[in-house]
């Protein structure tokens with residue numbers, strides 16, 4: 001705990017993507033003076049002009065309000081960042097390496113090195129990016145190599161658990177804060193840097209637990225949490241596979257097992273599986289790091305978790321072929337001459353993020369199998385077009401399903417869940433639907449004359 005009345009530190013966020021932009025904006029909202037930094041000058045210009053470069057509910061209004069209040073700025077000038085901040089949060093990407101399962105740490109290295117070289121006063125550098133265990137120690141070495149030695153620069157790690165689509169609330173009202181620190185000073189600085197979150201919680205009669213631990217544990221908490229979540233999803237999707245073989249219904253199964261509070265019903269929906277820029281790459285990087293540490297056997301199950309997840313994508317293609325009465329050869333189903341309307345491109349609703357999105361992966365597989373794929377997503381169109389230019393992009397649901405022999409619902413946006421099967425039935429060439437997210441009311445669709453297939457359902 002810092003001395004009462006200690007001034008709030010000035011905070012910077014390096015990397016203003018999904019994580020860093022949300023944090024910068026929300027921390028200004030909590031009353032901190034904030035400077036966001038990115039090497040992407042277009043992103044910085046947009047943010048300074050009051051435009052959020054991503055789709056995240058609630059963020060636009062907070063950005064405008066806090067820019068106007070003068071608490072929030074964005075810059076591409078690292079010298080300014082170094083001069084401004086008491087606490088610097090590293091929020092750059094850590095994608096999967098192009099040539100291996102491990103994480104690409106080159107963005108962390110670049111951001112930390114350039115910050116360290118410009119520092120002129122004492123500060124705390126806090127990693128928030130998801131990284132392989134051991135990275136914080138390595139960052140500490142980078143800092144001692146590149147920062148002036150007499151300034152007393154320290155490093156800490158505070159992994160991040162926000163979910164896209166709920167990011168504003170997750171940042172303002174986190175269910176826990178985890179910090180890996182090596183000194184009382186770093187601990188106090190981090191407490192002060194989160195005091196706005198604790199104060200907000202107090203006004204709402206809540207508490208936010210803060211777990212203070214060592215570097216390695218802090219780094220591991222994040223990947224352990226993601227490994228667990230991925231496993232829970234793949235577990236129920238494995239049950240879906242068995243239900244498919246046995247003629248059971250995984251939605252009933254999940255509901256029934258989920259009543260046991262030791263199991264719980266959240267994250268237990270069978271469907272097309274997980275995607276996005278976190279779970280897939282994080283479970284792969286975790287396995288790669290465990291192998292380096294000689295603990296690879298402990299995480300061998302994560303390989304199966306990954307395979308179960310990827311098999312759901314080919315399952316949707318198979319269901320489409322079955323409904324269309326197409327034969328499957330050694331190279332997979334042949335869907336040539338068919339037209340398929342795909343609803344959904346993002347990896348989940350309420351985001352524009354299409355990184356490793358199961359929906360887009362399936363749309364591309366359908367296209368590869370020869371189908372003429374017409375796709376629509378409420379927020380992900382621009383990003384999807386950049387990743388999968390081979391698909392035909394449509395301005396709305398009606399246009400995407402028009403004249404389709406089959407439609408696939410692959411992201412559970414509310415607009416798709418609530419779509420009227422009677423009205424859509426008049427637009428299509430054939431009333432066939434694959435519900436990749438088990439998000440439609442199957443009885444309603446069947447009543448409207450649709451042949452319906454869900455995931456893990458008879």
Ligand code: NAD
Pocket residue numbers: 014015016017018019020037038039040043091092093094107110111128129130131160161162163164277278
């Ligand atoms: P992102 O790609 O949206 O953002 C990364 C940003 O870093 C980009 O704007 C990029 O231009 C910038 N950048 C690259 N090099 C830089 C440098 N040298 N200096 C400053 N900025 C630089 O990624 P993201 O989704 O925000 O994820 C960032 C990290 O947070 C990852 O490690 C991710 O695993 C983790 N994380 C993400 C989420 C999420 O929901 N997106 C949740 C928890 C943790």
